[in-house]
Amino acid sequence: MRLPPRALLKRLLRAHLSPGVRLSAQTDVLVYLAYLLFLQRLAGEARVRMQLDAAAGVPGARRTMAQRHVREARRRVRG
Numbered sequence: 001m002r003l004p005p006r007a008l009l010k011r012l013l014r015a016h017l018s019p020g021v022r023l024s025a026q027t028d029v030l031v032y033l034a035y036l037l038f039l040q041r042l043a044g045e046a047r048v049r050m051q052l053d054a055a056a057g058v059p060g061a062r063r064t065m066a067q068r069h070v071r072e073a074r075r076r077v078r079g
Contacts, residue, residue: 004032006029009032045073
């Protein structure tokens with residue numbers, strides 16, 4: 001996975017903040033790490049859910065990731 005340029009991350013962060021807010025030098029790195037943690041948890045939950053569905057006899061075409069799993073993973077990352 002290619003890392004995005006730090007300047008791009010900083011520009012995106014600043015675009016979503018009010019003009020007077022100052023960012024620390026490491027903010028972009030911390031946001032990127034939080035994003036990776038979110039993806040890791042989401043993948044883990046998807047894997048567990050797929051295993052549970054397979055054990056319950058749900059056909060492969062009907063096994064999907066529910067929106068509630070995405071919300072739960074996002075809530076856990078945000079704290």
